[in-house]
Amino acid sequence: MKARAFSYFRARTIDEALAAHAGAGDEARFIAGGQSLVPALALRLQAPTILIDINHVDELRGIRREGDRLRIGALTRHREMLTEPLIAEFAPLLRAAAPFVAHPAIRNRGTLGGSVALADPASEFPAMVLALDAEIEIAGPSGRRIVKADEFFIDLFETALAPGELLVAIRVPLFRSNQRIAFDELARRRGDYALVGCGMIATFDQHRIADIRIALFSVGNLPMRAISTEAALVGSRLDAERIAAAQTALGQDLAPAESDDVPAAMRMHLARVLLGRVLGRLGEAA
Amino acid sequence: MSGAPVELDDVDDAVRVRMVVNGRKVACDVAPRDTLVDVLRGPLELTGTHAGCEMGACGACLVQLDGCAVHACLMFAVQADGARIDTIEGLSASGVIADLQAEFHRRNALQCGFCTPGMLMTAHELLSQVARPGREAIRDALSGNFCRCTGYEAIVDSIAAVAEARAAKAAEGSSR
Numbered sequence: 001m002k003a004r005a006f007s008y009f010r011a012r013t014i015d016e017a018l019a020a021h022a023g024a025g026d027e028a029r030f031i032a033g034g035q036s037l038v039p040a041l042a043l044r045l046q047a048p049t050i051l052i053d054i055n056h057v058d059e060l061r062g063i064r065r066e067g068d069r070l071r072i073g074a075l076t077r078h079r080e081m082l083t084e085p086l087i088a089e090f091a092p093l094l095r096a097a098a099p100f101v102a103h104p105a106i107r108n109r110g111t112l113g114g115s116v117a118l119a120d121p122a123s124e125f126p127a128m129v130l131a132l133d134a135e136i137e138i139a140g141p142s143g144r145r146i147v148k149a150d151e152f153f154i155d156l157f158e159t160a161l162a163p164g165e166l167l168v169a170i171r172v173p174l175f176r177s178n179q180r181i182a183f184d185e186l187a188r189r190r191g192d193y194a195l196v197g198c199g200m201i202a203t204f205d206q207h208r209i210a211d212i213r214i215a216l217f218s219v220g221n222l223p224m225r226a227i228s229t230e231a232a233l234v235g236s237r238l239d240a241e242r243i244a245a246a247q248t249a250l251g252q253d254l255a256p257a258e259s260d261d262v263p264a265a266m267r268m269h270l271a272r273v274l275l276g277r278v279l280g281r282l283g284e285a286a
Numbered sequence: 287m288s289g290a291p292v293e294l295d296d297v298d299d300a301v302r303v304r305m306v307v308n309g310r311k312v313a314c315d316v317a318p319r320d321t322l323v324d325v326l327r328g329p330l331e332l333t334g335t336h337a338g339c340e341m342g343a344c345g346a347c348l349v350q351l352d353g354c355a356v357h358a359c360l361m362f363a364v365q366a367d368g369a370r371i372d373t374i375e376g377l378s379a380s381g382v383i384a385d386l387q388a389e390f391h392r393r394n395a396l397q398c399g400f401c402t403p404g405m406l407m408t409a410h411e412l413l414s415q416v417a418r419p420g421r422e423a424i425r426d427a428l429s430g431n432f433c434r435c436t437g438y439e440a441i442v443d444s445i446a447a448v449a450e451a452r453a454a455k456a457a458e459g460s461s462r
């Protein structure tokens with residue numbers, strides 16, 4: 001349970017971090033909260049020769065309004081999702097998901113940017129970033145770029161981040177008064193990875209759904225949007241009949257794989273039950 | 287010395303790390319791959335912090351990093367350079383958890399005691415954030431602390447009792 005030997009560099013700026021990575025090539029890894037990376041190093045699933053610590057890069061901190069978006073610095077800790085007033089006001093879906101992320105001590109150290117960059121398909125925040133139609137701000141050797149969340153998650157632990165690029169911030173549209181959010185997950189024990197999880201944000205026109213984005217996690221190789229389900233809901237009131245139609249439509253969006261501990265049919269069933277529950281809450285949130 | 291070749295990939299550079307541990311300034315030379323828990327327990331001889339799963343699941347290694355509970359197995363000691371670390375020894379000496387410790391003792395909230403330092407770290411942080419957490423909130427906070435002896439009931443009882451006692455004391459103080 002000990003990592004391979006590596007050298008350590010504490011970066012103070014984004015440029016310093018990028019330069020250190022460029023100098024070391026494929027053998028370097030950035031470390032933020034380290035709550036997933038350190039176990040991976042201890043188990044020698046990864047063995048970089050240099051660890052570039054970005055915890056002291058001030059440019060990666062802070063939460064602020066920028067036009068019609070909330071810009072959340074990559075180093076924002078999970079705990080801050082629970083305590084920061086700007087998150088509660090403008091990104092309440094992240095606030096709603098945060099209590100489900102691991103345990104308190106992990107939340108004290110783990111970061112939003114790290115969670116999204118890792119793209120664990122069983123994690124809450126990557127899926128919620130997808131539901132929120134977020135923009136991912138990336139810095140790399142050839143400058144800055146923005147990737148939409150819909151294009152960011154590519155496959156199992158694979159994202160649009162190229163080697164040597166650094167996730168800088170997540171930008172989410174500001175929550176509006178005609179919107180509602182809902183979130184829940186099913187897990188064997190609180191704090192465990194979910195068997196299935198679901199979060200959503202809907203824009204209402206009177207009592208009808210004008211727009212809705214639904215994302216699920218622990219249902220495949222990457223966080224997934226439920227596009228057919230969304231389509232089944234747009235233009236409608238959120239009544240029992242419509243929720244049942246959405247649960248049926250979910251079959252077109254998901255195709256969970258068989259696994260040893262959760263059969264595919266069971267996961268699909270749980271996803272439908274959870275979807276119904278979360279849509280019900282969305283209706284109550286009126 | 288044997289003549290066996292040394293694999294260069296496993297050679298460590300020593301790095302000087304300075305921290306304030308339990309209010310005392312310390313400096314020690316560590317390898318970058320040494321975790322904080324190993325440095326606390328080894329060179330610093332603070333063995334109250336326990337190394338259990340070494341992957342952030344069991345909570346036996348919790349310490350305070352600049353005032354927040356974190357897993358000492360999930361950070362490298364070199365990352366703590368310049369930080370303030372408080373271990374169970376520091377919290378014990380300062381008396382801030384004396385009532386929790388007494389209540390754990392009174393209610394047999396430990397058998398082997400391996401998990402207790404981590405349990406106390408979590409309980410201390412919870413009660414500093416929420417004055418009177420319900421049993422569900424206490425259980426939720428303890429979800430990252432494994433105890434293989436007690437079944438948790440006595441631990442939850444102890445924390446709930448201390449929360450009540452502290453709240454009663456605060457009410458008494460404010461009514462004067």
